[in-house]
Amino acid sequence: MTKAARGSLLSIEHLEAAEILGLLKLARRMNPAKPRALLKGKRVVLLFYEPSTRTRSSFEVAAKSMGAMTVLIQSSGSSIEKGESLLDTGYTLRAVGADAIVLRHPNAGAPHLMAAHIDIPVINAGDGMHEHPSQALLDAYTILRHKRAFRGLQVAIVGDIYHSRVARSACHLLSKFGARVTLCGPPDFVPEVAATLAPGIRLTRHLEEAVRGTDVIMLLRVQKERLAGRKIKLDDYIGRYQMTTARLKLARRDAIVMHPGPVIRGLELTGDVADCPQSVIVQEVANGVPVRMAILARAMGKAK
Amino acid sequence: MDPASRIDAPMDVLLRDGHVAEIAPPNKTRGGADEKFDARGLIVAPGFIDLHVHLREPGQSHKETIATGTAAAAAGGFTSVCCMPNTSPVVDSPEWVNWIRQPERGAVVNVFPAAAATHHSKGAVLTDFRRLQEAGAVAVTDDGRPILDEAVMREALRAGAQLNLPVIQHAEDARVTAHCFMNEGPTSFRLGLRGMTVAAEAEVVDRDVQLAQMTGGRLHIAHLSTAEALKPVRRAKRAKVRVTCEITPHHFTLIDENVGDYNTNFKMNPPLRSAFDREAILVALADGTVDAIATDHAPHALHEKQVEFERAPFGVTGLETALGLAITQLHRGHKAPLARIVELFTAGPARVLDLRGRGTLARGSFADVTIFDPKKRWTFDAAKSRSKSRNTPFDGLPLTGKVVATIVAGKIVHRES
Numbered sequence: 235m236t237k238a239a240r241g242s243l244l245s246i247e248h249l250e251a252a253e254i255l256g257l258l259k260l261a262r263r264m265n266p267a268k269p270r271a272l273l274k275g276k277r278v279v280l281l282f283y284e285p286s287t288r289t290r291s292s293f294e295v296a297a298k299s300m301g302a303m304t305v306l307i308q309s310s311g312s313s314i315e316k317g318e319s320l321l322d323t324g325y326t327l328r329a330v331g332a333d334a335i336v337l338r339h340p341n342a343g344a345p346h347l348m349a350a351h352i353d354i355p356v357i358n359a360g361d362g363m364h365e366h367p368s369q370a371l372l373d374a375y376t377i378l379r380h381k382r383a384f385r386g387l388q389v390a391i392v393g394d395i396y397h398s399r400v401a402r403s404a405c406h407l408l409s410k411f412g413a414r415v416t417l418c419g420p421p422d423f424v425p426e427v428a429a430t431l432a433p434g435i436r437l438t439r440h441l442e443e444a445v446r447g448t449d450v451i452m453l454l455r456v457q458k459e460r461l462a463g464r465k466i467k468l469d470d471y472i473g474r475y476q477m478t479t480a481r482l483k484l485a486r487r488d489a490i491v492m493h494p495g496p497v498i499r500g501l502e503l504t505g506d507v508a509d510c511p512q513s514v515i516v517q518e519v520a521n522g523v524p525v526r527m528a529i530l531a532r533a534m535g536k537a538k
Numbered sequence: 539m540d541p542a543s544r545i546d547a548p549m550d551v552l553l554r555d556g557h558v559a560e561i562a563p564p565n566k567t568r569g570g571a572d573e574k575f576d577a578r579g580l581i582v583a584p585g586f587i588d589l590h591v592h593l594r595e596p597g598q599s600h601k602e603t604i605a606t607g608t609a610a611a612a613a614g615g616f617t618s619v620c621c622m623p624n625t626s627p628v629v630d631s632p633e634w635v636n637w638i639r640q641p642e643r644g645a646v647v648n649v650f651p652a653a654a655a656t657h658h659s660k661g662a663v664l665t666d667f668r669r670l671q672e673a674g675a676v677a678v679t680d681d682g683r684p685i686l687d688e689a690v691m692r693e694a695l696r697a698g699a700q701l702n703l704p705v706i707q708h709a710e711d712a713r714v715t716a717h718c719f720m721n722e723g724p725t726s727f728r729l730g731l732r733g734m735t736v737a738a739e740a741e742v743v744d745r746d747v748q749l750a751q752m753t754g755g756r757l758h759i760a761h762l763s764t765a766e767a768l769k770p771v772r773r774a775k776r777a778k779v780r781v782t783c784e785i786t787p788h789h790f791t792l793i794d795e796n797v798g799d800y801n802t803n804f805k806m807n808p809p810l811r812s813a814f815d816r817e818a819i820l821v822a823l824a825d826g827t828v829d830a831i832a833t834d835h836a837p838h839a840l841h842e843k844q845v846e847f848e849r850a851p852f853g854v855t856g857l858e859t860a861l862g863l864a865i866t867q868l869h870r871g872h873k874a875p876l877a878r879i880v881e882l883f884t885a886g887p888a889r890v891l892d893l894r895g896r897g898t899l900a901r902g903s904f905a906d907v908t909i910f911d912p913k914k915r916w917t918f919d920a921a922k923s924r925s926k927s928r929n930t931p932f933d934g935l936p937l938t939g940k941v942v943a944t945i946v947a948g949k950i951v952h953r954e955s
Contacts (some may be wrong), residue, residue, distance in 0.1 A: 319844075321844060342731050342800070363730030
């Protein structure tokens with residue numbers, strides 16, 4: 235395993251269940267309306283090699299509200315465009331005085347590479363198809379606002395699991411706490427091998443089967459361009475896998491509907507479902523702030 | 539120990555004028571020697587031959603040179619290496635084949651170049667096999683890339699057949715492995731990396747075996763890595779089709795899970811496969827399906843490998859660890875006789891490339907000798923490698939079996955201090 239600086243957050247897979255609970259408890263004590271200046275004088279670099287709205291803004295708000303200074307580096311307009319390597323970029327930011335690096339990168343494992351060579355905490359804000367740990371934590375936080383515990387909870391994750399770092403992180407987290415996860419989608423998006431990711435995961439090709447009696451429905455964005463050249467056509471996909479009000483009725487009455495965003499209304503779900511009372515999609519975004527406050531506070535050793 | 543001559547006994551070997559002058563029971567040689575090498579307790583074998591190395595010249599001397607690569611070969615017990623043509627520029631002309639063989643390159647072991655099978659290794663237009671062979675090429679290949687076009691591969695085998703020149707295939711259906719960086723399976727899924735399927739290798743091998751049968755050409759499968767690809771090779775051998783294959787030490791030692799947290803020193807092509815594939819490879823090494831152990835020594839500079847896994851170049855070094863891994867894994871781990879291992883390093887590869895007078899210690903053959911201690915325990919330290927590069931997955935690994943001396947044309951080119 236990668237030797238990373240204390241406080242780094244590289245993946246959910248290698249995080250102990252106790253650490254996850256610690257982070258969730260810490261997040262509950264974070265009040266974005268009345269934040270404590272835990273990071274006063276700290277410099278947090280947001281190093282984003284990919285576009286992002288939610289993750290970037292909520293890390294930035296989280297850091298700034300606790301008194302940290304933030305610096306945003308994006309691929310365009312920086313020396314990354316001139317061909318500077320990831321590690322050289324990391325060394326440069328360290329030299330400028332960064333106390334932590336929040337990294338979003340299109341390549342799986344990029345945060346591990348950075349963490350293995352730099353002595354400040356590295357926080358994975360999404361790496362390729364690998365993991366998106368802060369999203370899994372805010373999803374867990376959101377679930378626990380509505381459900382008593384993870385153990386025995388039925389969770390259906392629907393859509394393009396193969397390309398999804400959100401799904402991988404969610405599976406690891408839910409599995410660690412004994413939830414029963416059902417992955418649902420066509421074979422191109424939900425290959426058989428997905429069931430090997432963690433204990434307690436099963437697959438189905440039928441949305442009705444995945445949704446029936448479930449407590450949580452997690453929908454994933456389907457990129458139209460990824461359907462190109464696949465065996466399944468867009469219309470077929472919508473016909474078989476779109477979350478509609480009728481299909482939602484198969485779930486438990488108190489089931490919640492989640493989506494990491496960006497939502498494509500009319501594709502993976504109807505507008506009605508996105509806006510229905512069971513939808514917690516907007517809450518997820520809001521919960522991103524206290525959860526990322528907790529992640530940053532832990533990174534800087536201020537987890538009090 | 540000379541499997542080609544079925545010799546496995548204490549013997550004296552007399553080398554004279556670059557050749558084996560005599561091989562006889564102890565103190566029974568008729569001629570005298572100016573210099574003696576006391577190899578009691580050690581194995582004296584024909585000089586090892588590596589069918590598959592990347593010496594990176596011309597054009598990529600920051601990774602390796604012919605001088606440093608052959609120094610690493612000598613340290614690993616190899617007296618002959620076959621270097622691949624995927625350099626910069628690609629070795630697709632007699633002039634470049636000739637350039638590699640010049641004494642100025644500073645090779646300390648025999649270098650047998652493989653030339654490109656197609657212009658610029660683009661897989662479209664065949665090179666002039668006859669002129670390449672006359673310049674010293676011992677095989678043709680587009681290694682690093684496959685020859686995918688069926689008509690081109692068929693013509694290559696047909697042209698090779700007329701010259702008795704083997705065509706080496708890098709068996710990978712590159713149409714389905716684009717943007718894939720490791721073996722397809724639970725580990726690639728977990729790491730979020732696109733996987734190369736077993737079929738992408740096996741289907742090319744299967745097709746090429748049929749083409750070899752059709753044309754009578756000599757087909758050699760480089761770095762075979764899957765159980766599925768062994769099937770057509772076995773079938774071909776039973777049908778007496780001229781098909782040979784090689785296995786690398788990393789494929790008989792490691793599996794895809796060893797990639798760990800994106801360690802780029804475990805990234806090569808073909809990728810590390812499943813435990814199931816590794817088991818099948820171990821069986822094939824023992825039962826004679828495999829003709830040779832070849833390292834696919836592929837040096838890369840540190841800054842090239844210290845990048846995101848998906849961006850790192852494929853390849854690992856392997857010349858200095860091959861014998862230790864073979865003895866540790868195959869002999870000690872899986873009870874393969876030492877004579878079989880020696881055969882895979884000597885008579886087997888000599889047969890693949892039809893290198894006359896090499897891979898044996900029979901009287902009259904070249905005075906290429908590898909002397910090793912099969913019981914010596916040691917730990918590989920990449921920092922002390924003779925190669926210019928350090929991209930090995932075996933740094934710090936304890937091994938059993940070490941080269942004591944390497945003799946090329948009667949001269950000691952490496953001696954363990």
